[in-house]
Amino acid sequence: MSRLQLATLASGLAIVLLGALLLLEAERTIEVGSGWLAAAVAGLSGGALVASGVGAREP
Amino acid sequence: MAEKKQDPKTEEANDRAEAPRRRLLRSPRERVLWGVCGGLGDYLNVDPTWVRLGFVAAVLFGGFGLLAYLVMAVVVPEDDGSGNPVSGQRPPTWALVLLGLAVLFALPGPLWGWGWGGPHWWWDFAGAFWLGVLILAGVLAYRALSGRPLDLFRRRGGDDPTKAKAKAADEPEAGGGPPRIARALALIAIVLIGFSAAAAMAVISGWATATGNGAVIAGVVIALGVALGATAFFADSRQAAPWLLGLALILALPAGAVAAGDVRFDGGIGQRDHRPTVATDIPADGYELGIGQLIVDLRDLPWSEGQVVPLRTELGIGQLIVAVPTEVCVTGEADIKGGELLVRGDATGGVDAEFDRGTPAGNAPRLELDAEMQFGQLVVTDDDPDEVDDEHDRRGDDEDEIAAAEEACQR
Numbered sequence: 001m002s003r004l005q006l007a008t009l010a011s012g013l014a015i016v017l018l019g020a021l022l023l024l025e026a027e028r029t030i031e032v033g034s035g036w037l038a039a040a041v042a043g044l045s046g047g048a049l050v051a052s053g054v055g056a057r058e059p
Numbered sequence: 060m061a062e063k064k065q066d067p068k069t070e071e072a073n074d075r076a077e078a079p080r081r082r083l084l085r086s087p088r089e090r091v092l093w094g095v096c097g098g099l100g101d102y103l104n105v106d107p108t109w110v111r112l113g114f115v116a117a118v119l120f121g122g123f124g125l126l127a128y129l130v131m132a133v134v135v136p137e138d139d140g141s142g143n144p145v146s147g148q149r150p151p152t153w154a155l156v157l158l159g160l161a162v163l164f165a166l167p168g169p170l171w172g173w174g175w176g177g178p179h180w181w182w183d184f185a186g187a188f189w190l191g192v193l194i195l196a197g198v199l200a201y202r203a204l205s206g207r208p209l210d211l212f213r214r215r216g217g218d219d220p221t222k223a224k225a226k227a228a229d230e231p232e233a234g235g236g237p238p239r240i241a242r243a244l245a246l247i248a249i250v251l252i253g254f255s256a257a258a259a260m261a262v263i264s265g266w267a268t269a270t271g272n273g274a275v276i277a278g279v280v281i282a283l284g285v286a287l288g289a290t291a292f293f294a295d296s297r298q299a300a301p302w303l304l305g306l307a308l309i310l311a312l313p314a315g316a317v318a319a320g321d322v323r324f325d326g327g328i329g330q331r332d333h334r335p336t337v338a339t340d341i342p343a344d345g346y347e348l349g350i351g352q353l354i355v356d357l358r359d360l361p362w363s364e365g366q367v368v369p370l371r372t373e374l375g376i377g378q379l380i381v382a383v384p385t386e387v388c389v390t391g392e393a394d395i396k397g398g399e400l401l402v403r404g405d406a407t408g409g410v411d412a413e414f415d416r417g418t419p420a421g422n423a424p425r426l427e428l429d430a431e432m433q434f435g436q437l438v439v440t441d442d443d444p445d446e447v448d449d450e451h452d453r454r455g456d457d458e459d460e461i462a463a464a465e466e467a468c469q470r
Contacts, residue, residue, distance in 0.1 A: 005291040008300050012288025015307045019280030022311060025318050026273030034319045041315030045308055052304050055291075 007055030014048035084138035085131075093132040093151050101138075129158040133243045150243050159250035257309050265313035269324040269375065270349060276314045283307040320396075322433055324349035324375030332444075334359060338368050345371025345429070348379075354444045356382045362424040371429040378436045383426050385441040388468035390416045391428035395437055402439040404460025416468075423470040 021040055024030045032040070082102075089097025089107045096114060100107030117124025132154035136144035264276050287303040290296045326347035334356040335341050346355055353374050360368065362384060369391075372379055383389060389403055392415045399408040407414065418425070430437055438447055441460065 003294070005297065007291075008297065009288050009291035011300070011304060012284050012286075012291065015284030015287055015304065015311070016281050017284075018307075018311050018315070019277045019282075019284055022268075022280060022314050022318060023274055023277035026268065026271075026277055034321060037315065038319035041312065041319065045312060045315075048304060048308070052300065055300070 005055055007051045011048045011051035011055060014044050014051060018044040018048070082142065082144070083135055084142070084144055085135050087138050087140055092128075093154055094137065095128055095131045095135065098135060098138065099131075126158075126161055129154055129161060133158055133247065150246060155246050155250050158247060159254050162247070162251060260306075260309050261313045264310045265317045265322075266324075268314040268317040269322045271323070271325050273314055273318060276310055280307050280311045280314070283310070322375070322396075323373075324433070326373065326375070327351075330354070332356070336360065338366075341368070341370060343371075345373065347373040348377065349375045351377045352380070353377065354380045354382075356380075356444050357387075357426065358382050358384050358441075362387055364424060365422045366424045367427055368425070369427045369429065372431070374430075374432045374435065374437075376434045378438065379430065379432060380444040380447050381426075381428070381430070381437075381439045382444045383439065383441060385463050386424065386467050386470070387441075388419055388421070388423040388425045388470075389428060389439050389464065390418055390425055390468075391430075392416075393428055393430035393432075393437055393439075395432040395435070397434045398432065399436045401436065403441070403464035404457030405464075406457075419468040421468060421470045423467050 018041065021032075021037075021044070025032060025037060084098050084101075085094035086097030086101055086107070087094060089100060091111070096110040097107045099105075099110045103110070114124040114128050117127065133150040137148055139145040267273065267276050283303050283306055287300055287307065290300045290303070326349045328350045329348075330352045331346065331348050332354045333346055334354075336359050338360055346353060353372065355370065355372060357368065357370070362368075370381065372381070392413065393400055393402065394411070394413045397410050398412065399406065400412045400414050401407075402414045405414075414428075426439075428439065440447060441463070
C-alpha cells in the first residue's frame with residue numbers, strides 16, 4: 001500500500017457527505033430549507049474540488 | 060567577363076523561390092489570449108491591433124469572430140520563435156473547451172431542447188442531421204486517434220499510409236502520427252461528445268430527483284465518494300480520482316439544485332382530464348401530474364348556496380385548468396414558481412406568482428383552491444376548458460370575468 005493521500009481522502013469524504021445529504025433530503029428524513037441546502041451542496045462541492053486540487057499538487 | 064544581366068522578373072521569381080515559405084502561426088510574443096491576432100498580423104504584415112479590432116467587429120456578426128478565433132486557436136500551431144511550429148504541442152485546452160461550448164450552444168443546442176429559437180425547433184428542422192454530425196465526429200475521432208485518419212486529413216506530400224505509419228513509429232516527436240488538423244478535430248469531437256454525455260447525465264440526475272428518485276442518484280454519489288476516497292490509499296488508481304470527482308459533481312449538482320429549488324414532477328406525463336359530477340368524487344389528496352395538461356372541470360357539480368368544495372392540485376410543468384360555474388366564488392391559494400396565474404380573468408405572472416384570497420362574507424358556493432405548480436400556466440375559468448387555448452395567456456386581464464368573479468364572491 002502506498003502513502004495515504006489525505007487531500008484525496010478529504011475530497012472523497014466531502015462527496016460522501018454530499019451524497020448523504022441528498023439521500024436524507026430525498027427520503028424526507030431531514031427538512032432543510034432551500035437556501036441552506038443550496039449552500040451546503042455548494043460548500044461540499046467546493047470543498048471536494050479544493051481538496052482534490054490540493055491533492056493534485058502533492059507529489 | 061561582363062556579368063550577365065538577369066531579367067528583373069526572373070530575379071524576383073528566383074527571390075521568391077529562395078525565400079522561406081511564410082507560415083501562419085500563433086505568435087508567442089504578440090498575444091492577448093492565444094496569439095491568433097498577433098500571428099495573423101505577422102502573416103499579413105498588419106499591426107495586430109487592427110486584426111484584433113477586426114475580430115471584435117466580426118463578433119457582432121452572429122458571433123462569427125469568436126468562433127473564427129477559437130477555431131484558429133485550436134487549428135493554427137504556435138510559433139516556436141524561429142518561424143517554425145512548436146513540435147508536438149497540443150491545441151490550447153481552454154480554446155478547445157470554449158470551442159466545444161460555442162458549438163454546443165450555436166449549433167446542436169436545440170437538439171437537447173434548449174438554445175435559440177425555442178425548444179426543439181432545430182430538432183424538428185434538422186435534428187437527424189446533427190445526430191449524423193455527432194456520429195461522424197465520433198468516427199473521425201476514433202480513426203484519427205487510432206492512427207488511421209481519412210485521406211482528407213493526411214499531410215500533403217503523398218506518403219502512403221504504410222510509410223506514414225512506419226515514419227510515425229520511428230519519429231514520434233518529429234510530427235509523425237495523425238496530422239495536427241486531425242488531432243485537433245478529434246479533440247473537438249471528443250470535447251463535444253464529452254459535453255453531450257455530461258449534459259445528458261446532468262439532465263438524468265435532475266430528472267430523477269424531480270420525479271422522486273433522488274435516493275438513487277444520492278446512492279450513486281455516495282458510491283463515487285467512497286471510490287474516490289479509496290484512491291487515496293492506492294497510488295496506481297489516483298489517475299481515476301479527477302474522473303470520479305467530476306462524475307460525482309455532474310450527478311450531485313443538478314440533484315442538489317433540483318432538491319434546493321423544491322422542483323417535483325410527481326404524477327406522470329401527459330394529459331389528465333377530471334370531470335367529477337359529485338363533490339365526493341374529488342380525492343382528498345387532490346389531483347397531481349408531473350408534466351403536461353391537467354384539467355379539472357367542476358362545472359357539472361351540483362353547487363348549492365354556502366357549499367365549500369376543497370380542491371388540491373399539484374402540477375410540475377405544463378398547464379392546469381380548473382373550470383367552475385360563473386356563480387362560484389374562488390378562494391384559497393395558488394402558487395407557481397415560474398409562469399402565469401390567470402384566476403377568473405385576473406392575470407399575474409413572473410417568478411413565485413401567487414393567488415391568495417380569503418373567505419368572503421357572503422353565502423356564495425365556494426371553491427377552496429390549494430394549487431401548487433412549478434412552471435407553466437394555471438387557469439381558473441368559467442369557460443369550457445377545451446376552449447382555453449394559448450390565446451389565454453396573451454389576453455392579460457379579462458375585465459368582464461373579473462367583474463363576474465367579484466359579483467359571485469359578494470353574493
